[in-house]
Amino acid sequence: MPQLSINGQSYFTDSPPDSPLLWVIREDLRLTGTKFGCGGGYCGSCTVHINGQPVRSCMVKLGDVDSNAVITTIEGLDPSDAHPVQRAWIEHEVPQCGYCQSGQIMQAAALLAVNPNPTTDEIVQHMNGNLCRCATYSRMVTAIHRAAQLAKEA
Amino acid sequence: MGDMKTPQQGMTRRDFLVRSTVVAGSGFLSIGLPGLASKDAAAAGTAAFTPSIWFTMTPDGKTTMHIVKAEMGQHIGTGLAQVIADELEVKWADVRLDTPLESVANFAVYGLAYTVNSGSITTEFDRIARAGAAGRMALIEAGAKVLGVDAGGCYAKDSRVVQKSTGKSVTYGEILQKVTIDKKFAYPADFKSIALKSRDQYSLIGKSVASLDVPAKTNGKAKYGIDVFLPNMVYGALVIPRTRYSSKVVSVDDSEAKKIPGFIKAVKIEEAMGKCTGWVVAIADKYPTAVKAAKVLKVKYDAGPYAALDTPALLAQYKDLAKNEKESAAWVLEGDVDKGFSEAEKTLEMEYTTDMICHATMEPLNCTVQMTNGEWHVHIGTQSTSFARMTLTGYLATVLKKKPEDLKVFVHQYLVGGGFGGKQDYDDILAAAWCVKEVGRPVKLIHTRESNFATSFARTPTYHKLKAGIRDGKLVSMNQDIVCGWMGARFGVGKKYGSDWLQLDSVDGKSQDIDQWSIGGSDHWYEVKNHRVRAWNHETTTWAVQASALRTVSNSYNIFVVESFMDEVAHAAGRDPLEFRLSMLNGKGGNRGIPNTGYPPGTPSDYYMDRLWISLPWASENSWPSYESATVGGALRLANCLRVAAGKAGWGTRRLPPNTGLGIAVTAAEERQSPTWVAGIAEVTVDPATGSYSINRLTIAMDPGIVVNPKNVDAQIRGSALWGASQIMSERLTLKNGGFEQSNFHQYQPIRLAQVPEIDVTIIASDHHPSGVGEPASTIVAPAVANAIYNAVGARVRHMPIAPEAVLEAIKKAKA
Numbered sequence: 001m002p003q004l005s006i007n008g009q010s011y012f013t014d015s016p017p018d019s020p021l022l023w024v025i026r027e028d029l030r031l032t033g034t035k036f037g038c039g040g041g042y043c044g045s046c047t048v049h050i051n052g053q054p055v056r057s058c059m060v061k062l063g064d065v066d067s068n069a070v071i072t073t074i075e076g077l078d079p080s081d082a083h084p085v086q087r088a089w090i091e092h093e094v095p096q097c098g099y100c101q102s103g104q105i106m107q108a109a110a111l112l113a114v115n116p117n118p119t120t121d122e123i124v125q126h127m128n129g130n131l132c133r134c135a136t137y138s139r140m141v142t143a144i145h146r147a148a149q150l151a152k153e154a
Numbered sequence: 155m156g157d158m159k160t161p162q163q164g165m166t167r168r169d170f171l172v173r174s175t176v177v178a179g180s181g182f183l184s185i186g187l188p189g190l191a192s193k194d195a196a197a198a199g200t201a202a203f204t205p206s207i208w209f210t211m212t213p214d215g216k217t218t219m220h221i222v223k224a225e226m227g228q229h230i231g232t233g234l235a236q237v238i239a240d241e242l243e244v245k246w247a248d249v250r251l252d253t254p255l256e257s258v259a260n261f262a263v264y265g266l267a268y269t270v271n272s273g274s275i276t277t278e279f280d281r282i283a284r285a286g287a288a289g290r291m292a293l294i295e296a297g298a299k300v301l302g303v304d305a306g307g308c309y310a311k312d313s314r315v316v317q318k319s320t321g322k323s324v325t326y327g328e329i330l331q332k333v334t335i336d337k338k339f340a341y342p343a344d345f346k347s348i349a350l351k352s353r354d355q356y357s358l359i360g361k362s363v364a365s366l367d368v369p370a371k372t373n374g375k376a377k378y379g380i381d382v383f384l385p386n387m388v389y390g391a392l393v394i395p396r397t398r399y400s401s402k403v404v405s406v407d408d409s410e411a412k413k414i415p416g417f418i419k420a421v422k423i424e425e426a427m428g429k430c431t432g433w434v435v436a437i438a439d440k441y442p443t444a445v446k447a448a449k450v451l452k453v454k455y456d457a458g459p460y461a462a463l464d465t466p467a468l469l470a471q472y473k474d475l476a477k478n479e480k481e482s483a484a485w486v487l488e489g490d491v492d493k494g495f496s497e498a499e500k501t502l503e504m505e506y507t508t509d510m511i512c513h514a515t516m517e518p519l520n521c522t523v524q525m526t527n528g529e530w531h532v533h534i535g536t537q538s539t540s541f542a543r544m545t546l547t548g549y550l551a552t553v554l555k556k557k558p559e560d561l562k563v564f565v566h567q568y569l570v571g572g573g574f575g576g577k578q579d580y581d582d583i584l585a586a587a588w589c590v591k592e593v594g595r596p597v598k599l600i601h602t603r604e605s606n607f608a609t610s611f612a613r614t615p616t617y618h619k620l621k622a623g624i625r626d627g628k629l630v631s632m633n634q635d636i637v638c639g640w641m642g643a644r645f646g647v648g649k650k651y652g653s654d655w656l657q658l659d660s661v662d663g664k665s666q667d668i669d670q671w672s673i674g675g676s677d678h679w680y681e682v683k684n685h686r687v688r689a690w691n692h693e694t695t696t697w698a699v700q701a702s703a704l705r706t707v708s709n710s711y712n713i714f715v716v717e718s719f720m721d722e723v724a725h726a727a728g729r730d731p732l733e734f735r736l737s738m739l740n741g742k743g744g745n746r747g748i749p750n751t752g753y754p755p756g757t758p759s760d761y762y763m764d765r766l767w768i769s770l771p772w773a774s775e776n777s778w779p780s781y782e783s784a785t786v787g788g789a790l791r792l793a794n795c796l797r798v799a800a801g802k803a804g805w806g807t808r809r810l811p812p813n814t815g816l817g818i819a820v821t822a823a824e825e826r827q828s829p830t831w832v833a834g835i836a837e838v839t840v841d842p843a844t845g846s847y848s849i850n851r852l853t854i855a856m857d858p859g860i861v862v863n864p865k866n867v868d869a870q871i872r873g874s875a876l877w878g879a880s881q882i883m884s885e886r887l888t889l890k891n892g893g894f895e896q897s898n899f900h901q902y903q904p905i906r907l908a909q910v911p912e913i914d915v916t917i918i919a920s921d922h923h924p925s926g927v928g929e930p931a932s933t934i935v936a937p938a939v940a941n942a943i944y945n946a947v948g949a950r951v952r953h954m955p956i957a958p959e960a961v962l963e964a965i966k967k968a969k970a
Contacts, residue, residue: 016415019442027389027441032381033374035571037516038603042899045516074374081373089372093364093865096227096873098371099516099571105372128908131899133516133572134227135876137907139869 002062005069006031007076017063022046024062025073033074033102037131044130047103048073054110074102077109084154085109088147096134104130108144117148207264208285209238215313215327217242218250222267223274224537225253226570226577228870228928229365230274233862237279240358241286241351242293243310244326251366256539256565267567268538270578270703272824272926275862279924280781287348292337297329353860353921360919362865367569379535379568380600382522387596388418388437390589391444392605393451395432397892399697400458403432407452411436416443420451421592423585426552427545428697430585431458437593445602460698460892465615468695468889469507472617472637475690482635482688484662485670486677488744489684494631498623502726504719506618508711508954510887512610512894513704514902517571519606523586524596529562530587535570537578545580546587553588574877575703579611604897611702612887612894614639614672614695618715622723623684629723629738631684634676634716639695640669641702667691670825671703675712675933677826679745679789680720680738699889705877706929709823710936714954717819717937721944731818731941732800739793739820747788782923784828784859791920792820795855796833798916803835803853814839814850817941823930830925831857831918834875834934838942840949845962847946849879849911849939854931856915859922870927871915878935880905882956 004011006029013028020039025031025048034057037045041056048057049072050065065071077083085108088094095101104127111118111126118126123144132140211217219235231251239249254260256267290310297315298305307318316323329335339348353360370376395401408420416439423433434453438444475481495501521534530550536542543565551558570577586599601609616638623631642648648667660666668689676687695701704710724734741747796818800806805816817836822829837851852875861867884903888895896902936954944950949964 015440015442019440023440023442027383030383031374032377035378035516036380036518036600038899040603040898040900043516077373081369081375086372090364090369093368093869095368095371096229096869097516097570097572098227098367098376099378099569101371102374124908128906131516131904131906133514133574133904135873135880135905135910136869137876137905137910138872138913140907 003067004065004071006071007073013062015062017061019062020058021048021060021062021065022057025057031073031075035099035102037100037103042131043100043103044107045100045103047106047130049106049110052110052113054107074106077106083109084147084150085112085144087150088143091146092139092143094136094139094143096136100130100132104132104140108140108147111144112148112151116151118144120145208282209242209289211244211289211326211330213327213330215245215325216248216250217244218252220254220264221251222254222264223278224267224269224535224567224570224573225367226269226535226537226573227873228274229367229863229866230269231367232363232365233275233866234278234282235366236358236361236363236862238282238286240356241283242289243312245313246358246363248313253567256543256567257563261540261543266538267540269573270537270575271707271828272830272928272930273828274926275924276784276828276926283350284348287350288339291348292335293326293329295337296333296335297324300324300329300332359860359862360864362863365863365866377568378517378571379522379533380517380520380571382533382568382598384522384524384533384596387522387524387598388439388593389441389444390421390435390437390586390597390599391441391448392585392599392601392609393434393436393448393453394605394608396455397432397457397461398608398889398894399431399700399892400460401432402456402458403434404454404456406434410450410452411447414438414443414447414450416440417447419593420447421589423588424553426549426584429549429581433585435585435589435599437589437597441600457892460694463694463698463892464890465509465888468615468692469617471694472615472692475692476617476619476635476637479688482690483660483664483666483668484686484688485658485660485668485673486685486687487661488682488686489631491631491633491684491686494684495621495623498625498630500624500726502622502624502723504620504722504952506620506715506718506952508616508714510612510615510699510889511704511881511885512607512612512887512902513572513574513576514607514904515572515574515576518601518603519577519582519609520598520600521582521586522596522598523583523590525590529564532563532565532583533568534565534583535568535577536565536580537570537573537575539565539567541578542580542583546583549584550587574705575707576611579700579702581609603899607894607897607902610700610887610894612699613704613710614641614699614701616711620715620719622719622726624723624727627727627729629680629682629727632682632686634687635690636673636676636687636712637690637692638672639693639699639701640672640691641696642667642669642671643693643696644700644702671707673708673712674825675709675821675823676716678716679792679822680735681740681742681745681789682738698892705874706823706933709821709930709933710881711954713819713821713823713933714936714940717821717934718940718952721818721937721941722950730806732796732805735796735818735820736793739789739796741788741790741793745789747785748783784830784923784925785826786922791831791857792822792833795831795857795918796820798855798918799833799835799853802855802914802916803837803851805835810837811839813842813946815942815945815947817938817943817945819934819937819941821930821933823933824926828925830927830930832930832934834931834938836935836938836942838939838946840943840946840961842947842965845958845960845965847939847943847958847961851912851914852879852935852938853914854916854934855918856927856931857918857920858925858927859920860924861917861919862924864917864919867917867927868915871917871931872913874929874932875913875935876905876910878932879909879911879939881932882936882939882954883909884955886955
């Protein structure tokens with residue numbers, strides 16, 4: 001039975017190896033913060049971190065996940081849900097319907113992890129693959145700049 | 155929407171009852187309706203308590219606001235709670251929200267749970283403010299009793315009742331623990347005793363308090379319909395029928411699916427009420443397995459009557475239909491249009507067309523249904539739990555051959571991952587319920603993105619013919635003919651279906667149906683002496699594409715058409731488009747709005763608002779104290795917005811780079827009876843070699859009356875403006891062989907971050923009754939951009955979306 005390390009915990013699943021990781025995370029392990037949007041890698045709602053990299057979990061087959069892979073979902077981004085991106089998201093009230101926001105936050109957190117001081121152009125380039133139908137885009141950009149600032153203050 | 159024939163059922167009470175019971179040292183204050191109060195009385199003496207309609211206050215001072223409006227991005231729970239809390243004088247930190255379960259019993263208590271038309275604040279504001287104030291008045295009386303002082307010398311603030319002269323005070327919680335409150339506000343006399351705050355007394359209304367739904371949306375804890383789990387449940391994935399509507403399943407071959415471990419059954423959905431035509435659902439123990447099985451099920455269809463239809467064919471039929479003037483239904487008829495044309499010095503005739511788009515909510519349609527102990531439970535994020543319940547009840551009654559009253563149906567509401575009008579159809583619930591019957595286990599039905607697109611409820615394509623008569627540089631006569639698929643028929647409304655709810659009568663003496671939701675927006679606020687709008691329903695479209703409401707409904711195409719054409723007329727008349735518009739936005743005649751006394755019976759407002767805003771349960775009796783109509787001020791408020799936006803955008807004062815232009819548009823969406831005044835200016839740069847264009851900047855000014863939460867209003871304006879940009883730049887849904895051609899976000903492309911223009915928002919908070927903010931700004935972008943393109947390069951586009959190829963063609967035409 002495949003074993004996964006997610007948010008520092010071990011999980012087992014009886015899903016077949018060709019199952020998209022997204023559905024294992026959501027429906028088997030019930031970490032429902034990771035959302036299904038398109039199933040084709042077009043929208044980014046299902047973004048998680050695998051070894052720190054932002055990955056579309058709908059495009060990753062369970063069988064292709066290395067047993068040593070460190071997977072982080074929105075639930076495990078910060079032990080107190082207070083990652084600078086999360087704090088900035090609340091401060092600027094980014095979410096509207098909120099459905100895509102876990103993916104947006106994971107995508108943004110991955111950017112700040114490698115680029116603590118991104119320019120607006122870098123933010124746009126990095127976030128452009130994540131759709132938001134409510135179009136909360138400009139607040140996201142503001143909030144990512146703010147998160148960069150918060151990360152430095154910490 | 156569902157079965158809309160009996161919206162008023164069970165909602166005839168109109169008195170307020172404020173009461174608390176003191177039970178073993180704890181009391182609860184509720185405010186609600188007499189019918190409920192009797193239930194309260196029955197519950198007295200026990201700790202159990204049935205929550206009442208607007209809010210429940212507990213002895214720890216916490217107040218829970220019961221919100222029946224769907225939370226789908228507008229932070230509506232927070233906005234409504236701000237209004238109640240302001241009048242109730244309860245501490246904001248003590249405010250909580252919950253969502254009542256939808257059931258027959260609760261429907262009678264809470265009324266219709268339906269979130270639509272940007273109407274929540276508009277329709278709820280007055281009555282929830284009164285509910286809050288009634289609670290405050292009762293608490294002041296009771297608090298004075300506890301303090302042993304005269305209530306007249308007391309006021310309430312921060313969940314306390316305070317004696318003015320001494321500063322002696324008691325908390326709301328203490329009051330509930332010590333005395334019983336039983337106060338009735340009878341209609342109509344006592345209603346006059348409810349003194350609502352004046353605007354300068356507001357402490358929460360007008361403040362950008364943090365929205366209560368936001369934190370859970372940043373950490374994965376927010377629960378949407380798709381996040382539901384029930385014991386023993388299985389998953390369903392839909393096999394996409396060939397055509398959008400009316401195909402029939404001839405046979406299902408599941409031999410390949412049976413080889414997949416975990417596959418349970420292929421269920422052919424029992425059709426009833428014209429829903430779920432040609433649907434087969436693959437059931438499996440896990441969702442990916444269900445999807446895999448759905449892909450290998452071999453379903454043979456009778457493709458039905460719409461199998462050959464495509465978008466160009468529809469538009470051709472529209473043009474033909476519009477030639478038949480006798481069959482039109484007139485909905486605006488002022489002056490003598492034909493005489494106006496004959497007296498004009500110059501006439502201008504143009505055709506406009508618009509393509510379909512769809513909602514494409516980020517959360518695909520889904521629902522989970524369970525049948526247990528004879529009760530049907532639906533778990534879903536939907537725009538109407540009430541219509542969901544009614545529709546499923548009707549379906550089950552038909553397919554199970556039972557009496558509706560013998561069916562127990564409950565709908566549990568969750569967060570809605572994007573609505574935009576796309577979550578007010580219930581086919582998925584019906585299908586899931588049928589699957590539950592077939593497999594005897596709870597079923598979670600989730601659309602793949604592909605099946606979600608294939609079963610879209612589309613905005614109808616449209617065809618418009620416009621004619622203007624110009625004399626002395628003035629627009630003296632205007633005609634607009636509109637052909638499209640009206641959505642009313644799909645919801646069983648219209649004379650033909652035995653229900654005239656939501657339908658207006660034509661004004662041409664023929665008393666034909668007019669579906670306002672399909673025509674609205676053409677009834678603009680410009681003074682034009684002779685003005686006519688005629689409409690034709692292309693019912694084939696209604697069914698073939700399952701025409702539905704999509705953010706601003708018909709305004710989303712009609713504002714594009716009207717505002718583009720107004721620009722054409724201005725140029726033809728040799729006038730500046732800003733000055734031309736302002737001269738006609740003069741608030742004269744019918745464009746003055748309805749005076750402050752509320753809307754009198756017999757006016758169109760009365761009809762539409764009463765019929766549509768059934769969450770005003772007393773309105774049909776004409777008994778609710780009239781509140782100010784959102785139309786007050788009329789076109790003058792629109793002119794004011796236009797001056798602000800034009801001024802901020804530098805209309806006529808800025809030097810623009812080459813191939814760059816500004817374009818104007820105004821709107822009073824959503825409906826003429828519930829306008830929100832918005833003006834927008836787009837700055838656009840066009841590449842004349844390719845026709846591609848970029849929107850550099852949108853300048854938007856909105857007067858929505860009282861602004862409850864400015865930060866949320868700002869978010870709604872920006873989001874809806876980008877929705878407007880999205881629908882012209884890259885979204886396009888097309889029909890081919892009776893089915894939609896686009897299947898996922900690589901083909902159907904909502905706006906992305908890199909395409910986002912700068913947006914300058916001005917909110918003109920006026921003293922008037924608040925109107926909706928979630929949609930109107932989306933309508934001005936298309937015409938403002940089209941007009942800016944014209945001003946940039948002299949090319950006129952008359953089709954939406956605005957494709958670069960169409961711009962290029964128009965550039966060539968302009969040069970020729």
